[in-house]
Amino acid sequence: MTATPPIAAEILAGDEKILVLAPHPDDESLACGGLLANAFAGAGAHVVCMTDGSASHPGSNDWPADKLAEKRREELQEALILLGGTAVNLTWLGLPDSQLHEVDAEEIVVRLEEVIEREQVRHVFVPAQEDKHCDHKTTARIAGILRARRPDIQFYSYPVWSRWDDPDFASCAASHRAVMLDNATAAARKRAAISAHRSQLGEVVKDDPEGFVLPAGFVEKFVGESEIFWRMP
Template identity: 30%
Template sequence: MTRPRRALPRPMPRWSLPATLLVLLGLAAWINEPIPGVTGREARAVAALPVAPAFRAGQRVLLLSPHPDDETLCCAGMLTQARAAGAQVFVTWITAGDGFEFDAALTEWTLHPQGRALRALGERRVGEARAAAVVLGIPLDHQVVLGYPDGGLRFLNGVNFDRPYTSPRTGASATYLREAQTPGAPFTGEALEADLTRVLRRVQPDVILIPAHEDFHPDHHTLTLFAQRVAARLGLQDRLCYWVVHGGLEWPLPKGLHEGLPLVPPPLARDLPWQRVPLSEQDQAVKLRAVNAYGTQTEVLGRFMRAFVRRNELLSPVDVPR
């Protein structure tokens, strides 16, 4: 019996490789370079947004940041403006950002980063966060680190609300940072709510800046729920304002530093009633310095992070679409 011959694969058409290269070049240009017609329309759309109310002297402004760097990406310009207006600015980092395994592999020089390397990354990122806060003029006694698990907040809002969660990355089931507000706090939703309650009671904020629920990152939109619950219990729910960092595929575009372009509303939260916060050249320069303070992150995500240094920032007074 003669075995049937296998059909040989058809040769690739001569035009397919050049066509593929053209598509890849087009995608690279779309991601990294402004397209004049598109950016012109976007600039007009952003210019039509209402300007957010200015911060005032004597106000107490609190930003809750899921990870070190979120406070800078979303709000460095407005925090700088708040301080210049005479407001007091406070920032609280919920996690140490210790779950970024690829980053730990680079910064800790280990092929398979595990508990010790990821904890070391968390400590480095907290140090960078404090350095960025200094750039923004936020005093040390206005900075708080909680140290809950990066990538694990959604579990604290569910099955681990009253039972400690163990991070698969760091191996920790309680806060390991010595500088945490509550060293040794168990990784539970109850403990996180208690820590947030302590922060809000101490600061007594007039404005609370938190992620919008539309933010794609699970830690971000889970923090939204925790913050809303705690604020409501304390009668502070009307002081919440919302921002987004993870707003959709490749947002914001183009990648890289484009200070002359506007920051457009994120696709995943396009229907929120956005207000714009115009940034001066000085505001942008301060924001860029704060971004660059995150050496562990800019080494990996530099073009994404610098894409937030634009002519404006965005803030929504509510977390409900129009």
Template identity: 30%
Template sequence: MEVRPTLLCVHPHPDDEAIACGGVLARTSATGGRTVVVTCTGGEAGENLAGIDLGDEDLTTHRRREMADSIAALGVDEHVWLGYRDSGMVGTDDNDHPDSFHAADLDEAARRLAAVVRRVRPDVVVSDDERGTYGHPDHIKAHHVTVRAVALAADPAAEVAGEPWSVPKRYVHTLTKTRLWQAHTGLVAAGLASPFGGADIASPDDLPFGTPDGQLTTVVDVRAWLDTKRAALLAHRSQIGADSFFINTPDDMAVALFGIEEFVLENGTSGSLDGELEDDLFAGLSAVPRTAPSDVGRGGPIVDPVRFREVLGRFVTGVTVMGTTVDGTPHGMTASSVTSVSLDPPLVLVCVDRSAAMATEVTAGGVYALSFLADDQAELSVTFADPDRPTGHDQFEGVPYRTATTGSPVLDGAVGWVDTRVVGVHDGGDHLIVVGEVVDLGHDPVRRPLAYHAGAYADLAERA
């Protein structure tokens, strides 16, 4: 059993993880901790601030690739998209978009996040404060959703997948008024761009936002990881323009501006002595035991991944479409890593890529159905495997299906199907192993199954 302190950071948009918590994420990863980032929206209402050439790619897709690069730079263990749309700045039309995070039902969004909290079982959770740092609707919503999610995750009666988990410490990231004022005056004096423009701000109290110094509880020194934090910031190429103060600040000033990160402990017990500021988010905690990964292959995989895929591809599998529902909205995904687990109780499992939207959706929904495709349904397999397919109801447009007992979608014409309630979500490397207890099932005794072998659909000869 290995002890790995786990940090879960919740942010509204791609790039917020690097700006607000890049230092503590890099520090935790580098010192042996486990790090998880949840991004609530895809930054759909953002702009190409740097004016880079996107080619044929839309900005939202490009920002997802930027996010992956940032996560890799920080050494984050797991990234989760919560599945909402960017709400835009205050007073814009994006605020009223039906899929916007700002407009989302609080409990529905909190249940999605609570399912992640129960699965990850973090020692520390960090989010925006109640003011959303500078008042952006998504930053404010991220705070309220996180607070509610932490409460739901601990509540045994909450309708959330997974075993209850009480988060030992919940923080909000912040910037004190004094630090902001010092940064502003220093940048203006040096003739550099400040987030507050070139205004003459007489004192910290005159700033439009920032936390009073007396509310601060924790200051973490991340100077040793400043280059890593900068690399994560620069990964967001469309958002960091040539005039950005993030990349134009001289090194000596950058250490003072970005070399520490500030937090307020809102829930949990401080680990400081005699009322002093904490210098570590995990201060005072005895880290929760985590299952130790195998030591086999440390330093690099002992099996070539390409060879692994080639050999396992010789195993003939069926093809399924996995469907779940979150507050009445259906979601689907093609899956081939499916098997039965137990007869008593009747259990099945399906493996879901951690980076897939389904990883968030099935943990939030707590139910799923598997439709075993027939040999004339290869097109459906392709449709639900397309990473650019629509989401929600739109991905089922023109696809005949019915609703199973749990509310999950079951495709018409399938050779068989099972409907399940999630009873466990387990770590499976770059996948989640989602175990479901079967509550209903059925099959068509006439139709033949669609098979998959060596990277292609296989036609099984009819057998007597």
């Protein structure tokens, strides 16, 4: 069996237009901020945010789900602008956070195909199936359905949570022939984009002490280390 070739350098450098599927607002900046900055400075990029991100602070009275979802959408738009794009480069599906697996996959695939045709992209980046979060796994599964229907499209994986909490991540990346993208030239843009997601950094919601906050060291890991991609298996 012929080994799957690694990702071409020109795709990571921004010479080809790309599409990034983000399960939640912030995944695009954390895992693909440098990639997107390159693409926005080059051939272009588009981001599809799968869910509305409203499940991060379920105990808040000040920030009910609909209000928090709108805030997270605004944060994502700001992040894309900081990476060199605009709000036009975002498609917001607004599906229920942490319940993506309950939505009809066929309906989502149809909507994604519409974006692919409208944006004229042939390179799609999706969360790694090794990520444990249910929305990441579901997004990867949906991308697999889409890939089976669209052999003309190339699909690539990016790790988020598996990179953080999987003790065997290094061997996993090696088995996938992962390619590294140095963040050096885009580090300032990427840090600013991640910082735009204030609701996930403990800077917005103050009345839910059990709500989600990005773990200590998490942001520094994704800013300070190279981004990691591999061809979707």
